[in-house]
Amino acid sequence: MTIYEELGIRPIINANATLTKLGGSLMPPEVVEAMVEASWHFVDLHELQQRVGEKLAELTRNEAAYVCCGAAAGLTLATAACITVANPAAMAYLPVLAGLKNEVIIHKSHRNGYDHAVRAVGIRVVEIGDAAGTTEDHLKAAISDKTAAIAWFQGAMTGMGDLPIERVIAIAKSRGVPVIVDAAAQLPPVSNLWRFTQMGADLAIFSGGKDLCGPQSSGLIVGRRDLIEACRLNGSPNHSIGRPMKVGKEEMCGLLAAVKRYVALDHEARAQRCEEIVAGWSEALNRVPGITACRDFPNEAGQPIPRCMVTIDSGAARIDRDSLVARLLSCSPSISVAPAGSDGIYLNPMTLEPGEPETVLRRLVELLS
Numbered sequence: 216m217t218i219y220e221e222l223g224i225r226p227i228i229n230a231n232a233t234l235t236k237l238g239g240s241l242m243p244p245e246v247v248e249a250m251v252e253a254s255w256h257f258v259d260l261h262e263l264q265q266r267v268g269e270k271l272a273e274l275t276r277n278e279a280a281y282v283c284c285g286a287a288a289g290l291t292l293a294t295a296a297c298i299t300v301a302n303p304a305a306m307a308y309l310p311v312l313a314g315l316k317n318e319v320i321i322h323k324s325h326r327n328g329y330d331h332a333v334r335a336v337g338i339r340v341v342e343i344g345d346a347a348g349t350t351e352d353h354l355k356a357a358i359s360d361k362t363a364a365i366a367w368f369q370g371a372m373t374g375m376g377d378l379p380i381e382r383v384i385a386i387a388k389s390r391g392v393p394v395i396v397d398a399a400a401q402l403p404p405v406s407n408l409w410r411f412t413q414m415g416a417d418l419a420i421f422s423g424g425k426d427l428c429g430p431q432s433s434g435l436i437v438g439r440r441d442l443i444e445a446c447r448l449n450g451s452p453n454h455s456i457g458r459p460m461k462v463g464k465e466e467m468c469g470l471l472a473a474v475k476r477y478v479a480l481d482h483e484a485r486a487q488r489c490e491e492i493v494a495g496w497s498e499a500l501n502r503v504p505g506i507t508a509c510r511d512f513p514n515e516a517g518q519p520i521p522r523c524m525v526t527i528d529s530g531a532a533r534i535d536r537d538s539l540v541a542r543l544l545s546c547s548p549s550i551s552v553a554p555a556g557s558d559g560i561y562l563n564p565m566t567l568e569p570g571e572p573e574t575v576l577r578r579l580v581e582l583l584s
Contacts, residue, residue, distance in 0.1 A: 229566040230575045231551040232515055233400065239424035239431040240566065242469070246429055249472035250465040258464055260452055267467045268443065271435065274474050276409035279443035282467045283450065286399035286434040288460040289420035290332035293395045293436060294319060295456050296445035297364040298336065306449055309456040310337025316363035322349055322377055325368040329397060333366055336456060348376025351386060358390050367416070368397045370516050384415040393417035393442065400516035402426040405482055412438050426565070429473030433466040489520050492564040492572045496523040499576055503583045505531025514563060515553065523562040524555055532583055536560060542582055550575055
């Protein structure tokens, strides 16, 4: 009996996305093995974090790197680092920011649930931009002697009216303000591991438990050496704002194994496999009455991976979208898909294991027929 059978929980085939609520991703054997091996010994966590960070920096072509307990924790630590890097004594007082830089600039169009992790440090968010977009003058006017950082959220919320990130970085550098890039779900492409920092961003943050297929409770911060050191000082096991954001020896070693694997993958071959799956789904589903299926690109996070958009004519198909989604979840095995508009679903190939694309298609055809 598996642990899930013991608990009465049905595992899910994930044709949705690398969502935290579904467990992020599945860890490959080498990641699990690294975590198990790490669990067998006591070590000095400060030394382990330092050595793992050095290896991760080398693998990701960055000056320095740090393992945190998820990308949201990375946002909190990165913000704290920008505030305390020039004043380490201030770490003892966070989130009280009296006398400290206490503002972080964020595009109005980028405001989202994840900026709560930035606000947790006690800062005040200064929004820039309006319905017409964001200009250089908006950013320049927002920067003051209270500005601790500029946070850029890369992904679905990055809109057409944004001030381009290249200009954000250039203006920030001219004023001595660090830029933090939340790139939690911005893998693939693998080059993003170094693209944002090579553009001039001071810190970039990635989820360890999404496409990297590392431990779900891990994250990766890369960037400037002094700011990475400030992240470490603000983080566990030190007694600062990051003390509750504990990352263990197992997660550190697991993430290192995951990044080693990821940078060595044949990403072109993987993308081609996804294209083939989407093409196969589209061809088969377009033969079903009341169904229209086509390639959609990029995916929900803006990653360069295709997905299949399936539109349902409930009259001809004799089932509406919500009923279809519910019946897929109630199947055995349970299948999770993403809603699309009011009458469609997205099928994502990037989170599927071998044999699962066929299972998803077979179950869909059964329910739609």
